[in-house]
Amino acid sequence: MKKKALITGITGQDGSYLAELLIEKGYEVHGTLRRSSSFNTGRIEHLYFEEWVRDMRQQRLVNLHYADMTDSSSLIRIIQNIQPDEIYNLAAQSHVKVSFDVPEYTAETDAVGTLRLLEAVRILGLENKTRIYQASTSELFGLVQEIPQRETTPFYPRSPYGVAKLYGYWITKNYRESYGMFAVNGILFNHESERRGETFVSRKITLAVARIAQGLQDKLYLGNLDAKRDWGYAKDYVECMWLMLQHDRPEDFVIATGQMHSVREFCTLAFAEIGIKLQWEGKGIEEKGIDKATGKVLVEVDPKYFRPAEVEQLQGDPSKAKNVLGWNPQKTSFEDLVKLMVKHDMEFVKKHR
Ligand code: NDP
Ligand code: GDR
DSSP states (O other), X not given: OOOEEEEETTTSHHHHHHXXXXXXXXXXXXXXXXXXXXXXXXXXXXXXXXXXXXXXXXXXXXXXXXXXXXXXXXXXXXXXXXXXXXXXEOOSOOOHHHHHHSHHHHIIIIIIHHHHHHHHHHHTTOTTTOEEEEEEEGGGTOSOSSSSBOTTSOOOOOSHHHHHHHHHHHHHHHHHHHHOOOEEEEEEOOEEOTTSXXXXXXXXXXXXXXXXXXXXXXOEEESOTTOEEOOEEHHHHHHHHHHHHHSSSOOOEEEOOSOOEEHHHXXXXXXXXXXXXXXXXXXXGGOEEEETTTOOEEXXXXXGGOOSSOOOBOOBOOHHIIIIIOOOTTSSOHHHHHHHHHHHHHHHHXXXX
């Protein structure tokens, strides 16, 4: 019997990599899809439309179902039909800056949405069958209480997104403790990839670098260059989500590389990939990244990208995941991550110009 998995948010960065991993492992994979006025399946088209993904019975290896985290009835119906062994709750309004603009919707989706999912499993009497992974985040740590941050570090979220995810974290833990459910939190630090959304800082930088290299853009405007993050590779991180649900006990884990770099460093490395040596001049909103060879200003600060409250630095301690799950936090280095994203975007921009 094939194991059945349901991924909420399968069309997102992590959902697409996780779907690939679970197909590889022989799962029957189901995912939720939101209605949208334009196609939102770009990241999973290769799993859905192409002939080779059909199995012997000519069925697709990824099964898509319309649902929304704000709609309990859709979640209950889908879970009832599938009776999944594992649910990965990845669906979320995941942009921190945008959460300040749509705080109520962010809470509905990221906080109450998690509750709706847990309740659906409970209402259907699947508490003892279905294991649940909750996509928690390093944004829970927010204002730094200790460095590096580990499973025991106190939380201090700094955005409506972080606060909503804090509810998601605790309600998952509460359902585990109250009803004996196998429900766990993966506290994942930033992870990026070729499939990262284009408004997150990593992808915004690598796309701009590719466009500047091909003469399609003059300058890159960024917000806080001093922000520091622990950036890993999404493909490595989805493996850990699966490992957490295979563990013999339901436990929460921090997933990170253990290394921290600034937005400025990310930029410098990305430009170096196209042979441009950036020199940084000025301070605060006057700071500029200048091409050392030509003197051209390539990076400027635009305060519109500042956040009402910022998370200045995040660095995780992945020791528990390493020791208990046998996960390798340094599989893809920061340098390799920047390199692979720039390489991808050089091709991507060429193809779409
Ligand atoms: P993405 O933003 O790429 O994907 C989010 C997914 O959620 C998309 O499939 C999106 O659908 C879906 N979605 C959004 N709102 C709703 C809703 N109301 N109902 C149903 N589906 C919805 O995020 P990532 O893949 O990067 O992240 C996956 C999860 O992990 C998220 O919960 C995120 O908060 C969390 N996380 C991410 C980290 C990271 O660095 N990437 C780090 C820590 C946690 P659509 O495609 O239609 O927009
Ligand atoms: P983050 O990712 O907020 O950490 O959330 P993002 O890439 O948006 O920002 C990282 C840091 O870079 C600074 N920054 C900018 N950010 C964006 N988006 N655009 C800019 O122009 C810019 N300039 C500087 C930000 O201020 C911030 O400090 C991501 C999401 O995937 C969440 O869902 C997830 O939970 C966390 O990572 C862990």
